[in-house]
Amino acid sequence: MNDPLIEALRRAVEAAPLDDELRLHLATQLWERxxxxxxxxxxxxxxxxxxxDSRARDLLARALGAPAPDAASFPSPDPASRQLPDPPAPPRPEGGFDWSAAETEVGHIAQPAFVDGEGAPAFDAHDLQRPTTTLADVGGMTQVKERLNAAFLAPLKNPELRALYGKSLRGGLLMYGPPGCGKTFIARAIAGELGASFISVGISDILDRYLGESEHNVRDLFQLARRDAPTVIFLDELDAIGQRRSQARHSGMRGVVVALLEELDGVASDNEGVFVLAATNQPWDVDPALRRPGRLDRTVLVLPPDEEARRAIFRHHLARRPVEGVDLAELARSTDGYSGADIAYVCEVASENALLESARTGTARLIGMDDLRHGVAQTTSSTGPWLEAARNVVRFGDDDGTFTQLRDYLKSVRRL
Known part of the structure; x- marks a missing residue:
């Protein structure tokens, strides 16, 4: 017997073999047929x-010898399990199977065949953050702060001068440098300095497996930023989101770059008050069109933290740990070239060393300089491989002036 309802119910029972209500409904439909x-x-x-289950027993007895019931003789539950009766099913359309009724009957198991493509937006008010960190919380990095002040802060804090010189609040800035050197922290500090909302976006927030959804996510992001301006959009790992279209192996990635270019240009809307900060460890893999004037046209090289910044990073990571006799100046001198992430790992190794010794002796002790020196000895700077790759790009790649700061730095540390 080829009955679409029976087949649908059988598939639903196979998907939920322990659903007795569903299986009993299938048994009833089989008996009626x-x-x-x-x-x-x-x-x-x-x-x-x-x-x-009295209903199953009653149905079993009827199926073993009694004729198929009419509507009045359908087995009813015992008083202890009696519930309000279900509403009557709509009449089956003449000449065909009522798929709407079938979907209703198995709706708690089977997903609907068709759904509305207009789902919830990819970004909403829950993605907005209000950072309290400011540039005063960023230790050292004087050159980076000066560049950021010229690009964003000074125009915002002086609206009369901004109007006089025709300086727009729209635009973007690309921060690049070795991994773990604080680019995300700086972006949050800028948002806090501006008193602006902050949206942090990674590749997983943008890319979607369905065709066209990634571009839709980019547009949702900028629409949210415009509604809540002033807003800082932080695009992390820009080389993944906005990679060179000539290197993109999938057409969907090229579409994301195009959508990003359109939003940066403000083709459909005004981007006044929308600040776009981007970070990447590999700026040479970013599509050149993203770095043209009016887009991410300003670049800042975020280098490994200087000595003052290293002292601040050590102080931050040791502030909530039991320490004694810590010489921040010595630690800062001995970690030249270390990234912020490297310094955090030094503190972790030192804490682990003190913890293990305390476990062996049965007496807790404080973290001292010997533990931190041990951590420095066990840690290697992670910026070396990046600087070597950057040196090759500066020496042999095409440079349109984007990497001038990087070239000067490599010369100063005798790597070029």
Missing amino acids: GLSEQAVAEASTVLSHSPT
């Missing part, structure tokens, strides 16, 4: 799960 043996099998399965 004269398939008594199959109805007995399904009702018996229900009884094996729930031996006291």
Whole structure:
């Protein structure tokens, strides 16, 4: 018997074999269609799960010898389990199967065949953050702060001068440098300095497996930023989101770059008050169109923290740990070239060393300089491989002036 409803119910039962209500409904439909043996099998399965189910027992007895019931003789539950009756099913359309009714009957198991493509936006008010960190909380990095002040802070804090010189609040800035050197922290500090909302965006927030959804996510992001301006959008790992289209192996990635270019240009809307900060460890892999004037046209090289910044990073990571006799100046001198992430790891190794010794002796002790020196000795700077790759790009790659700061730095540390 080829009955679409029976087939749908069977598939639903296979998906949820322990759903006795669904299996009992299948048994009832089988009995009404004269398939008594199959109805007995399904009702018996229900009884094996729930031996006291009176409806299954009643249906089993009827299927074993009684004729198919009319509507008035349908088995009713015992008083202890009596519930309000279900509303009457709508009449089945003439000449066809009522798919709407079938979907309603198995709706708690089967997903609908068709859904509305207009889902919830990819970004909403829950993605907005209000950072309290400011540039005063960033230790050292004087040159980076000066560049950021010229690009964003000075125009915002002096609206009269901004109007006089025709300086727009729109635009973007690309921070690049070795990994773990504080680019994300600086972006949050800028948002806090501006008193602006902050949206941090990674590749997983943008890319979608369905065609066209990634571009839709980019547009949702900028629409949210415009509604809540002033807003800082932070695009982390820009080389993944906005990679060179000539290197993109999938057409979807090229579409993301195009959508990003359109939003940066403000083709459909005004981007006044929307600040776009981007960070990357590999600026040479970013599509050149993203770095043209009016887009991410300003670049800042975020280098490994200087000595003052290293002292501040050590102080931050040791502030909540039990320490004694810590010489921040010595630690800062001995970690030249270390990234902020490297220094955090030094503190972790030192804490682990003190913890293990305390566990061996049974007496807790404070973290001292010997532990931190041990941590420095066990840690290697992670910026070396990046600087070597950057040196090759500066020496042999095409430079349109974007990497002038990088070239000067490599010369100063005698790597070029």
